[in-house]
Amino acid sequence: RQAFRIVVASAKSKVPVRTGWLKKSLVTKSKRYRNGTFSIILGPRVHYYNTETGEDPAKVAHLVELGTAPHAIGEGEHPGTEPQPFMRPAVDENRNAAIQKFIQIVKQRIEPWTS
Secondary structure (H helix, E strand, O other): OHHHHHHHHHHHHHOOOOOOHHHHHEEEEEEEOOOOOEEEEEEEOOOOOOOOOOOOHHHHHHHHHHOEOOEEEOOEEEOOEOOOOOHHHHHHHHHHHHHHHHHHHHHHHHHHHHO
């Protein structure tokens, strides 16, 4: 997780801020599976919502990132929204730095076993 915090920090600097909940919700999480593999997940926390407004960043992050097409809303029409990418640019700009940090951490953890 430590290596990929670089990407999350970059995403936080790029995310548009309306209420701040989406920015606050961005994290890196790891998941280890029974078969020994693991994955790193970058993005908004699930079920991290504003109790006053009910805003749930995990339910809107993709809409901010990718934008929305015009659509019906109630009795009217919503014009849609322009994409405001923050995760993809953060990943693209920091991929190599995160991978190098990951390699460095793995080498540090393996070193005691190989000495």
